[in-house]
Amino acid sequence: MLHATPTAADKRAAFRTALSSGKLQRFPGAFNPLTAKLIERHGFDGVYISGAVLSAELGLPDIGLTTATEVAGRSQQIARVTALPALVDADTGFGEPMNAARTVQLLEDAGVAGMHLEDQVNPKRCGHLDGKDVVDRATAVRRIKAAVQARRDPNFVIAARTDAKAVHGIEETIDRAKEFADAGADLLFPEAMTDAADFARLRAAVDIPILANMTEFGKSELLDTGTLESAGVNLVIYPVTLLRLALHAAEEGLRTISGQGTQSSLLDRMQHRRDLYELLDYSAYSVFDQNVFNFRG
Ligand SMILES: C[C@](O)(C(=O)O)[C@H](CC(=O)O)C(=O)O
Numbered sequence: 001m002l003h004a005t006p007t008a009a010d011k012r013a014a015f016r017t018a019l020s021s022g023k024l025q026r027f028p029g030a031f032n033p034l035t036a037k038l039i040e041r042h043g044f045d046g047v048y049i050s051g052a053v054l055s056a057e058l059g060l061p062d063i064g065l066t067t068a069t070e071v072a073g074r075s076q077q078i079a080r081v082t083a084l085p086a087l088v089d090a091d092t093g094f095g096e097p098m099n100a101a102r103t104v105q106l107l108e109d110a111g112v113a114g115m116h117l118e119d120q121v122n123p124k125r126c127g128h129l130d131g132k133d134v135v136d137r138a139t140a141v142r143r144i145k146a147a148v149q150a151r152r153d154p155n156f157v158i159a160a161r162t163d164a165k166a167v168h169g170i171e172e173t174i175d176r177a178k179e180f181a182d183a184g185a186d187l188l189f190p191e192a193m194t195d196a197a198d199f200a201r202l203r204a205a206v207d208i209p210i211l212a213n214m215t216e217f218g219k220s221e222l223l224d225t226g227t228l229e230s231a232g233v234n235l236v237i238y239p240v241t242l243l244r245l246a247l248h249a250a251e252e253g254l255r256t257i258s259g260q261g262t263q264s265s266l267l268d269r270m271q272h273r274r275d276l277y278e279l280l281d282y283s284a285y286s287v288f289d290q291n292v293f294n295f296r297g
């Protein structure tokens with residue numbers, strides 16, 4: 001009730017152990033705290049907090065307009081309601097390496113289990129769009145080193161994302177991945193990989209855990225969990241999936257109300273009031289409230 005029981009430190013320790021377990025960790029993107037609870041209810045291993053979703057929720061494109069404090073604020077709201085570890089998208093760290101360092105500490109304070117920092121130039125854009133660019137390797141490594149140094153909880157996971165694949169190809173991706181691992185990154189996020197063979201090549205070249213981004217309508221083939229596990233991937237994110245599903249359903253609903261003058265034909269496609277209350281643990285709040293009343297009385 002009110003918040004999830006495990007502490008942020010517990011969730012980080014569990015996340016670290018899970019990343020080295022050899023079992024693929026599945027992190028759907030939570031577009032708000034409530035969907036984080038739904039993800040937990042459905043037995044997933046963690047929640048992803050997407051920059052693309054955060055921007056879209058604010059009615060903005062994903063072009064580096066959001067701030068570190070906006071991301072930290074939303075992350076805290078999401079992380080506190082779930083027992084699952086949360087991994088958050090920290091874009092380029094919101095500025096210079098020193099800003100990336102501050103971002104790490106803000107996100108630690110927000111209670112998330114880890115974050116990823118990417119090597120795009122500022123202002124960044126969605127990794128599946130054409131026309132993006134990356135900073136040189138030395139600058140990218142400085143960002144990662146600054147983040148690693150700034151961390152106060154050694155279990156806070158720092159993931160290094162490289163956008164080099166779509167810009168320079170798989171060789172440069174592998175070279176950057178090796179440098180990021182040497183700089184202290186705990187997890188690699190190779191963005192816009194084409195297929196399972198790309199992941200297998202990276203797996204053969206580096207020892208640290210690898211993340212696969214299974215975002216829809218982008219540059220990557222949508223690989224299933226068995227294929228990802230066989231390619232040596234440790235964590236998969238579905239960053240925008242729940243938002244896309246929800247918005248599609250919302251569009252259909254609006255069309256129906258507008259066309260039919262009532263939503264009654266949609267009732268069997270809605271989450272029932274009862275199920276929402278159950279997800280929110282309403283009954284526990286009633287008990288709590290009665291206790292407060294009894295104590296006063
Ligand atoms: C993972 C990502 O960084 C995100 O913000 O969720 C996006 C997802 C997307 O736009 O589909 C990305 O891949 O750049």
Ligand SMILES: [Mg+2]
Nearest residue numbers: 050051052089
């Ligand atoms: Mg992003």
